[in-house]
Structure formats: C-alpha cells, structure tokens
Amino acid sequence: MIAVKNLSKNHGDRCLFKEVTFHVNDNEVVGLCGENGSGKSTILKILAGIDSSDSGEFNCPKGTTFGYLPQDIIMQSEKTLYDEVSEVFEEVIKLKKEAGEIEELFSSGHYDENQYQKLLDRYGDLQEKIMMTDAHTIDADIHDVLRGLGFLHRQWNKKVSEFSGGWQMKIYMAKLLLQKPDVLLLDEPTNHLDIDARNWLENFLKNYPKSVIIVSHDRHFMDSVVKKIFEIYASKLEVYHGLFSKYLLDREDRIDKLYIAYDKQQDEIEKMQEFIDRFRAKIDKAQLVQSRIKTLEKMEKIKLPPRRKKIKFFFPKALPSGDVVVEAYDVTKSYGAAKIFEPMSFTISRGEKIVLLGVNGAGKTTLIKVITQNVDPTAGEARLGHNVKIDYFAQDQAQELNPTNSVLGEVSQNCPMDMAPKLRTLLGTFLFSGDDVNKSVSILSGGERARLSLAKMLLRQSNFLILDEPTNHLDVLAKDVLKEALVKYDGTVLFVSHDRDFVSNVATRVLEIYEGKLRDYPGTYEEFLEHKLRNNLDADPDDIR
Known part of the structure; x- marks a missing residue:
C-alpha cells in the first residue's frame, strides 16, 4: 500500500x-x-x-x-522492437545465458573435474533465480503485450527509430507493462x-x-x-x-449540496451579524452579542469552488442533398513504393453516421483527404453526390487558427452577415465568455483551441460533417456535448475516433481499414466487435503461435 x-x-x-x-x-x-x-x-x-x-x-x-508513463516521449533507440522490449528482462536473459553455457559444458564434458561441484552449485542457484522470475514466460509475455498494442510479428525486427511518435509511445508502454x-x-x-x-x-x-x-x-x-x-x-x-460515470453524477450532486449549504450558512451569518450590529451598544444584550461574535469566529466558513460551466450547442440544420453522398470506385493510394491501401469501393448514403477505424498509420486520414478532395488518389475515384457540402474538422484543425487573432476576431473572419450579432452568444456556449473573447489565440490551451475550432464549424451550414479525431483535447463533459450534438444532427457524418464511448453512441455503420483493405459493417460498433470475434478477423498471419 x-x-x-x-x-x-x-x-x-x-x-x-x-x-x-x-x-x-x-x-x-x-x-x-x-x-x-x-x-x-x-x-x-x-x-x-x-x-x-x-x-x-x-x-x-x-x-x-514504480512505473511511470508520461503523456509524450521520444525514443532515440536504434535497436529493433524485439531487442528494445527485451531489455526489460536483461538480468533474466543473462541468468539464462549463463545457465545455458554451464549446460553446454556438462553435455560436452569440457570441464575440470575439480570444478564440477562448483559448476553444479552455480547451476542450481541460477535455476532457482530463473524460476523465481517466471523466465519461461518471457517470449509469451512479449508476444501478448506487443500483439495487444497492435504490433505485428513482422515488425519485431524493425528499428525503434523508424516508428512514428505514436508507435514509440506504444513501445515505451509495452516495456512498462512487461516490467510489472x-x-x-x-x-x-x-x-x-x-x-x-x-x-x-x-x-x-x-x-x-x-x-x-x-x-x-x-x-x-x-x-x-x-x-x-x-x-x-x-x-x-x-x-x-x-464507476467513473457514477462519479460524474455524484460530484455534481455534491457541488449542488455544497452551494445549498453555502447559501444556508450565509443566511445564518447575515442574521448573526445583523443581531451583533443592532445590539452591540446595549449592555443588557452584551452577553448575547459576545456569544454570537465567538460563534462567527469559530465557524468554519464554506468556500465555494468555481462551478464548472457547461457547453450547450447543436449543429445547424443540414442543407438538402441527394440520397448518395459519396461514391468511391476502386480508390487506392500510394506514396512512391509504399502502398497505403488497396483498391476500395463504397457508398455513403444521406443520414448515415459512419466511424472510420484502423490502427495508427492505416490510412484513415489519407482516405478522408481523398474524399474531401484535398489529396488525389493514385487510382480510382471518389465522387461527391448532388448538392453535398462538406464541413471538415481535420486532426490538426486547431493548428489552422490564426495565433495573432483574438478569440472573437477568429470567429469573425469569414462569418456570414446574419451570424455576426450572435457570435458572443455562440462563444459563450463554448465557455468563452466576458473577457475570454479577447484572449489571444496564441495563449489558448489545447482544449480551448479544439472548442474554438468546433465553434467555427457552427458558423457554416453544411450537410456532410467529416471529423478526424474531434475528441482530442476535449474533457469528458465536452465530449458528451459533442456526442449528443452529432446524434441529433440530421445530416451525414463520417468521423475518426478512438474513444469507445463516443464511437459506440454515435456510429450506425463501421468502416475499418485493416492491412490495407476495407471492411464494411452495417451496424453499431458493439455489433461489429461481436462480428470480428466470431469470425476471428484480426488473426495475424505472421503470428509465431
């Protein structure tokens, strides 16, 4: 403990x-x-x-x-993935190596008779230490952790320095979990x-x-x-x-009760102070006045923490569009010799709310950029339907904000004339109120930048929302508000998210890029999980077991 x-x-x-x-x-x-x-x-x-x-x-x-996982870390190692995570068991590996060398001496007979007992005793000590460390499960443990975090067996010999920052964080986490x-x-x-x-x-x-x-x-x-x-x-x-969800409810209830208790205490203080001020000069009330003064001095005053503000918003009503929003025919994308994904064909219909899944680096953002026509496919075509108007929230959308603008100045740019009088109200729903609207964009936190970027989306009427990791930098309450707004939205939604609660509540269809190919499942994420489990869809063809 x-x-x-x-x-x-x-x-x-x-x-x-x-x-x-x-x-x-x-x-x-x-x-x-x-x-x-x-x-x-x-x-x-x-x-x-x-x-x-x-x-x-x-x-x-x-x-x-103690094992500590920070939010971000960069690994400079030139070792392979397997060698890097095996470092965790360096002492055990040394013990096994020494025991193996003694076994070779015994089997070959190349040892001095006078050293036999000494070698035998050392071998016994080594075996005892090895047994205490569960050394026999090392390979299985490494396999289970790396596989669980998304590494395929063929990546084991890839250098750590060749992995992206996100994958390096996974490597660091793998080492931490293996250390136990x-x-x-x-x-x-x-x-x-x-x-x-x-x-x-x-x-x-x-x-x-x-x-x-x-x-x-x-x-x-x-x-x-x-x-x-x-x-x-x-x-x-x-x-x-x-549970965490219960905590969110309980804390609001506790704060509500704290505010009620504060108001009650303030009434009590006001009444006692009024009595003190009224009868302070009267001798026959002196004892009562002193009693109340002492009571006030001893009273533990309730201090109110700032009450959390709550975001409330909804997306503008979707513009009319045709029944078909996107038609993709044999779309593929490569960068040089590196093929991102195989030819894929699919149709997105009006009103669908689709989550696009895949491991980091699978090509999700690339496919989105093909659909938004920000990137040309290597082959094939992705066509937008009749009167489709996209509003795109990129993964790095917050970086598109102008750091020299104020919050109010940022949303004022390219703002429709009819929305100009409503800008302060709009910003207030995203927790930018009072002097907050005059803050420079350059000093906003990651969460504030994400909220400002979402606020700008509400200024543009569209019918096809494409959101790439919209919940990044949002706390639980802000995620809940966005989740509810998307569920109620009457247009079409395509989004990327790794937040299971968010995905489970919003998505009505699943597209997954796996090993360069597209899986299309017409149902919720929970149903998709059951489907994958029944059909063993994620078996690694290069698996060692």
Whole structure:
C-alpha cells in the first residue's frame, strides 16, 4: 500500500493542491481526475520520484517499484522492437545465458573435474533465480503485450527509430507493462492507442495483480478498469467510490449540496451579524452579542469552488442533398513504393453516421483527404453526390487558427452577415465568455483551441460533417456535448475516433481499414466487435503461435 499525507504543491504563485491525503491499496485501480492544470500529472510525477512536493509525506513499503508513463516521449533507440522490449528482462536473459553455457559444458564434458561441484552449485542457484522470475514466460509475455498494442510479428525486427511518435509511445508502454512494477502510474495512456489496443489495455489492467493510478478522459476506458476516483478540485482531494460515470453524477450532486449549504450558512451569518450590529451598544444584550461574535469566529466558513460551466450547442440544420453522398470506385493510394491501401469501393448514403477505424498509420486520414478532395488518389475515384457540402474538422484543425487573432476576431473572419450579432452568444456556449473573447489565440490551451475550432464549424451550414479525431483535447463533459450534438444532427457524418464511448453512441455503420483493405459493417460498433470475434478477423498471419 502507498500512503500520502498532507501533500502540497505550488506552481509559481498558484496553488495546485493543498494538504491532500489518500492511500492506494494493493491490487487497486484508481482514477485521478480534475480540471486541466489541477495538478494530476504533478502528483504522478511526485509518486514516480521525478518531481517533489512543497510539503507532506509519502510512504510505501521498502522495495516498492514504480512505473511511470508520461503523456509524450521520444525514443532515440536504434535497436529493433524485439531487442528494445527485451531489455526489460536483461538480468533474466543473462541468468539464462549463463545457465545455458554451464549446460553446454556438462553435455560436452569440457570441464575440470575439480570444478564440477562448483559448476553444479552455480547451476542450481541460477535455476532457482530463473524460476523465481517466471523466465519461461518471457517470449509469451512479449508476444501478448506487443500483439495487444497492435504490433505485428513482422515488425519485431524493425528499428525503434523508424516508428512514428505514436508507435514509440506504444513501445515505451509495452516495456512498462512487461516490467510489472508494484505501482503503475499512467498519464493519459489511451492517447496514442487505436480502439482495439484500448480494448486490450482495459483487459490487461483489469487483471493486473498490483496497484494502478490512471489519469484519463476516456469514459468507457475508465468505467471498465476503475472502481475508485480521486478528484482534485479547488486544490483539495475528494474520494469517490464506484464507476467513473457514477462519479460524474455524484460530484455534481455534491457541488449542488455544497452551494445549498453555502447559501444556508450565509443566511445564518447575515442574521448573526445583523443581531451583533443592532445590539452591540446595549449592555443588557452584551452577553448575547459576545456569544454570537465567538460563534462567527469559530465557524468554519464554506468556500465555494468555481462551478464548472457547461457547453450547450447543436449543429445547424443540414442543407438538402441527394440520397448518395459519396461514391468511391476502386480508390487506392500510394506514396512512391509504399502502398497505403488497396483498391476500395463504397457508398455513403444521406443520414448515415459512419466511424472510420484502423490502427495508427492505416490510412484513415489519407482516405478522408481523398474524399474531401484535398489529396488525389493514385487510382480510382471518389465522387461527391448532388448538392453535398462538406464541413471538415481535420486532426490538426486547431493548428489552422490564426495565433495573432483574438478569440472573437477568429470567429469573425469569414462569418456570414446574419451570424455576426450572435457570435458572443455562440462563444459563450463554448465557455468563452466576458473577457475570454479577447484572449489571444496564441495563449489558448489545447482544449480551448479544439472548442474554438468546433465553434467555427457552427458558423457554416453544411450537410456532410467529416471529423478526424474531434475528441482530442476535449474533457469528458465536452465530449458528451459533442456526442449528443452529432446524434441529433440530421445530416451525414463520417468521423475518426478512438474513444469507445463516443464511437459506440454515435456510429450506425463501421468502416475499418485493416492491412490495407476495407471492411464494411452495417451496424453499431458493439455489433461489429461481436462480428470480428466470431469470425476471428484480426488473426495475424505472421503470428509465431
């Protein structure tokens, strides 16, 4: 068990958290939640020993090991994937190598008779140590973790430096999971995982025999693995028991009750202060006045944390379009000798809400750009239907914002005349109110940039929304609002997302790019999962087992 008592940390003149106390039991998976900038990552770093607190205590049994996964990391290794993850078992491999060398001596007879007993004793020691480390499962463990995170067997000999940043994060995670530390500290572990890898990680953590602390905005993931929540709110830490979804409801109920208690206390204070002011000068009331003064001095005043604002919005009514929105005929794309995907044909009909799935690098964004006609296919054709008007939210859409503009200036650009009077109201629904509208785009956080980009989409009437990772940088509440808006939208939607809760609630059809080919499933994501499981669709042809 790890125990934290009265932990405090300031960042400059801002208090991140003050005198927070908590403990994590063995075999317990805990979610660490809070607003962006509340200090969640800082707590993980303090537990990992790479940051320090200003005050407080942190205790754990001697020899407790910690494994920390940061949000981003770059690996410079020139080793192959297999050699890199095998580093985790370096000591065990050395033991096995030495034991193997002794076995060779015994079988060949090339050893000094005087050394026999010494070699035999050493061999016995080695075997005992090897048995204690479960060395016989090393290859199976490496296979299971790499396969679960989406690596194919033929990639095992690929150099780490040749993988993209997202895949390198997976390699780092694989090493961490294979180490099996006593306490796993995971900061947004699903950020670089496709939806299949997220599903695998859920099952891995459910069966993890040690302690885990997770920071994540992924509702389905958190509901699947977490049974207790630590929330940092207004510099304090509150503990909630139960599922993540229950926590979201319970915290709103707690804050509502806090506001009611605050109003009640303020009425009580006002009445006592009124009595004190009225009878302070009267001798016959002096004892009563002093009693109330002492009561006020001793009263623990309720401090109200800022109440979270809530986004509310919906997409404009879709413009009329033909029944066929997109027709693709034998579309393929290559960059030089590298083929991104094989020829694929499909039709998108009006009103469908389609999720496009695939591992990182499968070609999802490339296919979207072919459909939006931002990229030419190598062969084939993707045609838009009659009167189809696209509104495209790119994966890097927030980078398209002009950093020299203010928030209000950004949405004012190319704004239809009839929408100009409504801009402040629109920005208010995306949590930009008051002086916030005068903030420079250059100082906005990732979440604020994503919200501003979504706000700009509402200024343009369309009938075909194409969204590439729209939930990136959005917290759970903002994701829920976007999810509801897309469900109610009366136009056509094609989107890429690795957020299972979001996908499960929005998609009515699934397109998946797997090994360069397109799978088309006319149903929900949950039905698609069952279909894949029944038909063993993701079997690796190069699998070693």
